[in-house]
Amino acid sequence: AQTVTQSQPEMSVQEAETVTLSCTYDTSESDYYLFWYKQPPSRQMILVIRQEAYKQQNATENRFSVNFQKAAKSFSLKISDSQLGDAAMYFCAYKGAGAGSYQLTFGKGTKLSVIP
Amino acid sequence: DAGVTQSPTHLIKTRGQQVTLRCSPKSGHDTVSWYQQALGQGPQFIFQYYEEEERQRGNFPDRFSGHQFPNYSSELNVNALLLGDSALYLCASSLADGTYEQYFGPGTRLTVT
Numbered sequence: 001a002q003t004v005t006q007s008q009p010e011m012s013v014q015e016a017e018t019v020t021l022s023c024t025y026d027t028s029e030s031d032y033y034l035f036w037y038k039q040p041p042s043r044q045m046i047l048v049i050r051q052e053a054y055k056q057q058n059a060t061e062n063r064f065s066v067n068f069q070k071a072a073k074s075f076s077l078k079i080s081d082s083q084l085g086d087a088a089m090y091f092c093a094y095k096g097a098g099a100g101s102y103q104l105t106f107g108k109g110t111k112l113s114v115i116p
Numbered sequence: 117d118a119g120v121t122q123s124p125t126h127l128i129k130t131r132g133q134q135v136t137l138r139c140s141p142k143s144g145h146d147t148v149s150w151y152q153q154a155l156g157q158g159p160q161f162i163f164q165y166y167e168e169e170e171r172q173r174g175n176f177p178d179r180f181s182g183h184q185f186p187n188y189s190s191e192l193n194v195n196a197l198l199l200g201d202s203a204l205y206l207c208a209s210s211l212a213d214g215t216y217e218q219y220f221g222p223g224t225r226l227t228v229t
Contacts, residue, residue, distance in 0.1 A: 004158075033217075035217060037220075042222070043204060043222055043223045043225075044220060044221070044222045044223070045159070045206060045208075045220035046220075047217050047219070050217055091158050091159070093158075100172065102147075102149070102164045102171065102172045103149070103161035103164065103172055103174060104149075104151075104159070104161060104208075104218060105161070106158030106159050106160075107158050108156075108157055108158050109157075109158050
């Protein structure tokens with residue numbers, strides 16, 4: 001079974017600074033998808049960024065980028081120019097790409113605080 | 117473009133009762149997944165429905181059941197509620213081929229007393 005580990009329960013960052021959230025995963029599959037979701041206090045889970053394992057290039061979405069290290073099974077999220085609205089729980093998630101792989105497996109999350 | 121909607125927002129039930137939660141998928145999506153998120157934890161996969169059938173199930177007892185309607189909306193039913201069933205229940209919709217991300221609704225907060 002796949003597992004996702006987020007080793008940082010809480011992180012904080014100064015407004016306008018950069019922060020990196022860590023995620024490691026364990027899988028025997030060769031092809032899969034990785035995601036970062038943001039869950040603000042409003043509870044709605046919002047997709048931040050997605051990475052396909054077969055792509056070597058790291059995904060980027062505006063101020064959000066990932067460092068995907070397939071051999072190390074590591075998938076960290078970097079948030080640049082942090083804003084107050086970035087404060088939320090961040091979840092790393094894994095999904096297999098094989099037939100019958102439909103579920104997302106989530107880590108326990110990292111609570112990010114942004115200091116004005 | 118309507119996103120994923122869920123009802124009700126909050127619900128309080130007594131131990132032993134039964135509950136039904138509802139979800140309407142994002143426009144254009146045909147697959148619905150349900151997740152349980154306990155306080156301070158990441159979401160846990162309950163099951164996924166496609167073509168009105170359950171096509172994958174997580175590690176949840178048979179007390180958890182579901183249904184998908186021809187319009188792709190879905191219901192989650194939980195029988196014989198336990199205190200431990202208190203959680204945020206999230207619905208997510210996606211396309212059937214599974215290659216795209218899942219879009220989540222705002223969730224239903226269930227409290228069992």
